[in-house]
Amino acid sequence: NAGVTQTPKFQVLKTGQSMTLQCAQDMNHNSMYWYRQDPGMGLRLIYYSASEGTTDKGEVPNGYNVSRLNKREFSLRLESAAPSQTSVYFCASRGGYSNTGELFFGEGSRLTVL
Amino acid sequence: QKEVEQDPGPLSVPEGAIVSLNCTYSNSAFQYFMWYRQYSRKGPELLMYTYSSGNKEDGRFTAQVDKSSKYISLFIRDSQPSDSATYLCAMSEGGNNRLAFGKGNQVVVIP
Numbered sequence: 669n670a671g672v673t674q675t676p677k678f679q680v681l682k683t684g685q686s687m688t689l690q691c692a693q694d695m696n697h698n699s700m701y702w703y704r705q706d707p708g709m710g711l712r713l714i715y716y717s718a719s720e721g722t723t724d725k726g727e728v729p730n731g732y733n734v735s736r737l738n739k740r741e742f743s744l745r746l747e748s749a750a751p752s753q754t755s756v757y758f759c760a761s762r763g764g765y766s767n768t769g770e771l772f773f774g775e776g777s778r779l780t781v782l
Numbered sequence: 783q784k785e786v787e788q789d790p791g792p793l794s795v796p797e798g799a800i801v802s803l804n805c806t807y808s809n810s811a812f813q814y815f816m817w818y819r820q821y822s823r824k825g826p827e828l829l830m831y832t833y834s835s836g837n838k839e840d841g842r843f844t845a846q847v848d849k850s851s852k853y854i855s856l857f858i859r860d861s862q863p864s865d866s867a868t869y870l871c872a873m874s875e876g877g878n879n880r881l882a883f884g885k886g887n888q889v890v891v892i893p
Contacts, residue, residue, distance in 0.1 A: 672825075708885065710788075710790070710870070710885035710886055711826075711870065711886075713880065713882045717879070721879060726880075734848055748839065756824075760784075769814050769876070769879075770828045771818075771828070771881060772830065773826050773827070773870075774825050775823075775824055775825050776823070776824070776825055
């Protein structure tokens with residue numbers, strides 16, 4: 669059981685380049701989330717999808733777009749990367765048949781923007 | 783005032799000591815309280831889960847919730863080097879509501 673899988677694990681971009689972070693979960697969860705984690709700032713919610721076909725902004729959505737491709741997959745796109753987007757990005761999911769509200773996280777994608 | 787306050791200062795303790803971590807919060811509607819553990823270069827994993835007020839014990843770990851004071855705590859007894867990690871508190875109003883996270887405490891247990 670893979671849980672939440674994120675790709676890539678590491679990426680280096682130049683300012684202005686674009687890229688997409690991929691996330692897939694195999695737990696039949698309804699909700700999926702993208703967070704960024706920075707030193708001293710904790711986890712901050714970028715976007716979330718409460719169910720297939722819906723997406724909503726979190727607290728730090730500027731500079732990002734998301735796509736809920738199907739129930740399993742939720743991608744995060746940086747259209748024009750900036751150094752301020754250097755961070756560790758975590759995808760998470762929750763919900764399903766035994767919903768305790770627990771978030772299940774992926775292992776993270778470490779992005780550096782030069 | 784942030785919704786969840788957790789002093790992010792690192793904590794170093796000798797092996798076998800008791801580790802005490804806490805968070806305060808401002809939203810009285812929070813009912814679900816969690817502690818996540820995050821090892822270096824890994825994603826957070828749920829460690830303890832408590833609904834409403836009271837204590838919950840799981841092995842060497844005890845979670846306490848005091849809703850009247852809007853204060854939650856995590857205690858680690860007989861700490862081990864394998865407990866070295868960042869601990870994040872999290873809370874929500876309901877099972878499907880968004881989680882509010884604290885900034886996390888880095889704990890180092892020295893052998």
